[in-house]
Amino acid sequence: MIDNAIVITGGGQRLGLAFAKALHSKLTPVVITYRAERESITELQNLGIICIKADFSTDEGVANFNQFIQSNCSSLKAIIHNASDWLAESAAVSPSETMQSMMQVHVQAPYQLNLFLQPLLENYYLQTSNAADIIHLTDFVVGKGSKKHIAYAASKAALANLTLSFSALLAPKVKVNSIAPSLLMFNENDSDSYKQKTLKKSLMQIAPGEIEGVEAVQYLLNSRYITGHTLHLNGGRHLA
Ligand SMILES: NC(=O)C1=CN([C@@H]2O[C@H](COP(=O)(O)OP(=O)(O)OC[C@H]3O[C@@H](n4cnc5c(N)ncnc54)[C@H](OP(=O)(O)O)[C@@H]3O)[C@@H](O)[C@H]2O)C=CC1
Numbered sequence: 436m437i438d439n440a441i442v443i444t445g446g447g448q449r450l451g452l453a454f455a456k457a458l459h460s461k462l463t464p465v466v467i468t469y470r471a472e473r474e475s476i477t478e479l480q481n482l483g484i485i486c487i488k489a490d491f492s493t494d495e496g497v498a499n500f501n502q503f504i505q506s507n508c509s510s511l512k513a514i515i516h517n518a519s520d521w522l523a524e525s526a527a528v529s530p531s532e533t534m535q536s537m538m539q540v541h542v543q544a545p546y547q548l549n550l551f552l553q554p555l556l557e558n559y560y561l562q563t564s565n566a567a568d569i570i571h572l573t574d575f576v577v578g579k580g581s582k583k584h585i586a587y588a589a590s591k592a593a594l595a596n597l598t599l600s601f602s603a604l605l606a607p608k609v610k611v612n613s614i615a616p617s618l619l620m621f622n623e624n625d626s627d628s629y630k631q632k633t634l635k636k637s638l639m640q641i642a643p644g645e646i647e648g649v650e651a652v653q654y655l656l657n658s659r660y661i662t663g664h665t666l667h668l669n670g671g672r673h674l675a
């Protein structure tokens with residue numbers, strides 16, 4: 436059985452991959468979920484990180500991942516709900532399907548896994564006298580909406596609300612917090628004009644990269660007191 440594991444959903448690339456590499460150690464094994472086969476998965480496996488294929492677009496996929504954790508882990512130090520799809524509204528996908536897909540990955544999966552895995556998080560507390568952690572990756576747009584990612588923003592707002600409910604439900608054995616980034620890193624296909632426009636939206640006018648997210652996660656994991664909180668990583672965008 437695996438003790439004191441940190442579960443990171445969507446760990447195959449970008450922020451989730453950085454979280455996995457930064458947090459894995461002999462005393463704190465990391466379990467990541469992924470869908471797409473990549474070189475990064477082999478790299479993580481070579482580091483001793485457990486990589487589980489899991490697609491949260493169905494409740495069956497959530498249940499299958501839960502079953503793996505229940506069968507192989509005795510306690511969980513943390514769950515980092517990072518898996519996400521930044522889906523824009525488009526003519527190619529119906530509004531109903533867009534909203535369903537956003538709510539499934541950003542709300543159903545975290546909600547169900549938090550409830551399923553509550554006993555394993557509480558086992559960590561009983562074994563160490565330290566609170567376990569749940570971290571939800573939300574988004575700056577929770578506070579302002581988004582004209583082009585309406586369903587995405589609404590689902591992230593629901594995820595932010597889960598932080599409030601679960602922090603009250605699970606204290607003091609489990610701390611529950613959100614990290615709300617705005618731009619941390621661009622995507623490969625982002626145009627130069629999009630990059631320049633987006634950088635100007637914050638006071639700091641930079642894309643700080645994965646390290647900003649890694650340090651925020653480590654800050655929350657090291658705290659003994661912060662819960663029900665949202666850590667904003669937005670470069671002062673709310674004041675720009
Ligand atoms: N990057 C940024 O600047 C910002 C990020 N955030 C948030 O931070 C988090 C990390 O961002 P980022 O690294 O860019 O995320 P990505 O867009 O790279 O997505 C992370 C992973 O989520 C997985 N995923 C997507 N849908 C599903 C699903 N249905 N089931 C299981 N896994 C799924 C994907 O796995 P696979 O590739 O294997 O299919 C993907 O690699 C996200 O929650 C994001 O919303 C918020 C604001 C800004």
Ligand SMILES: Nc1nc2c(c(=O)[nH]1)N=C([C@H](O)[C@@H](O)CO)CN2
Pocket residue numbers: 518519520521574616617618619620621622633
């Ligand atoms: N799952 C994802 N969510 C978000 C991403 C991303 O790449 N994947 N990117 C952003 C943008 O950086 C946005 O914050 C600035 O344009 C938002 N969410």
